[in-house]
Amino acid sequence: GHLDPGSHRKVLMKTGLILLILGHLNFITGALxxxxxxxxxxxxxxxxxxxxxxxxxxxxxxxxxxxxxxxxALLLSRYLGPAALKWALLSLSACSSLGCLCCLLGLLVAIxxxxxxxxxxxxxxxxxxxxxxxxxxxxxxxxxTRVYSSTLSLWAVSLLLEAMExxxxxxxxxxALELLRL
Numbered sequence: 390g391h392l393d394p395g396s397h398r399k400v401l402m403k404t405g406l407i408l409l410i411l412g413h414l415n416f417i418t419g420a421l422x423x424x425x426x427x428x429x430x431x432x433x434x435x436x437x438x439x440x441x442x443x444x445x446x447x448x449x450x451x452x453x454x455x456x457x458x459x460x461x462a463l464l465l466s467r468y469l470g471p472a473a474l475k476w477a478l479l480s481l482s483a484c485s486s487l488g489c490l491c492c493l494l495g496l497l498v499a500i501x502x503x504x505x506x507x508x509x510x511x512x513x514x515x516x517x518x519x520x521x522x523x524x525x526x527x528x529x530x531x532x533x534t535r536v537y538s539s540t541l542s543l544w545a546v547s548l549l550l551e552a553m554e555x556x557x558x559x560x561x562x563x564x565a566l567e568l569l570r571l
Contacts, residue, residue, distance in 0.1 A: 394469055401466035402566060408459030408485075408557050415550040416452035419445055422543045426536055427503075429514045438501050444495035448547060451488035455554045458485045462561050463571040475568050482561035489558065493551040500544050508537035 423445055430438050458481040465474045503511060512533050 397564070397568065398466045398471065399461045402559075404557050404560050404564070405423075405459045405462030405466060408455050408462060408561070410475055411528065411550055411557065412455035412459060415455065415470065415547060416449060416556065418543055418550065419449045419452060422540060422547070426511060426540050430462050430511055434455055434565045435510065437506065438513070440495070440502065441499055441510070442521045444492065444499050447488070447495055448492040449550070451485065451492045451551070451554070454488050455558065458482050458561055462564075465565075469568070472569070475565050478561055479569065482496065482558045482565060486555050486558040486562060489551045491552045493548060493555065496544055496548050497516035500541060500548070503537075503541060503544075508540075511540055543545040 427441055427445055430441065430487070461474060461478045461481050465478055468474065
């Protein structure tokens with residue numbers, strides 16, 4: 390497709406802005422999951438909680454990659470000249486797409502594990518409470534009834550964001566390829 394520079398600029402600018410927003414949203418979602426739940430759960434105690442921790446760290450890294458991909462798309466929309474910028478966008482969008490894809494799969498596994506064990510791992514810090522049969526125990530750092538559903542819904546949001554990030558990163562990748570005439 391022989392697009393004129395003007396339309397390239399517009400597409401790059403839009404895509405860059407979308408990626409910036411998505412990256413930030415995903416970063417916030419990851420931070421929320423970590424801050425509200427995972428920081429109490431993640432120990433190397435068992436594979437599931439380790440998986441949660443790794444997936445969450447990965448989605449934070451992927452979010453940062455997405456943000457930098459968005460920034461380079463925006464820069465490129467301003468200055469279409471430099472080949473270095475095109476290569477930067479190419480490599481960043483490739484890394485970001487792969488990163489988001491890994492997170493997407495990781496999140497699917499995390500959601501599967503959580504549904505499979507009825508949130509047992511998420512509720513692990515609260516097990517003492519249930520044995521003691523005290524209605525509200527100081528041991529439990531969060532409301533056990535809400536943690537399960539809120540973690541799952543945050544993960545669902547994250548999943549959606551990852552999917553959108555992949556879509557727009559691939560779009561950037563294709564634009565970069567086109568600009569580099571590869």
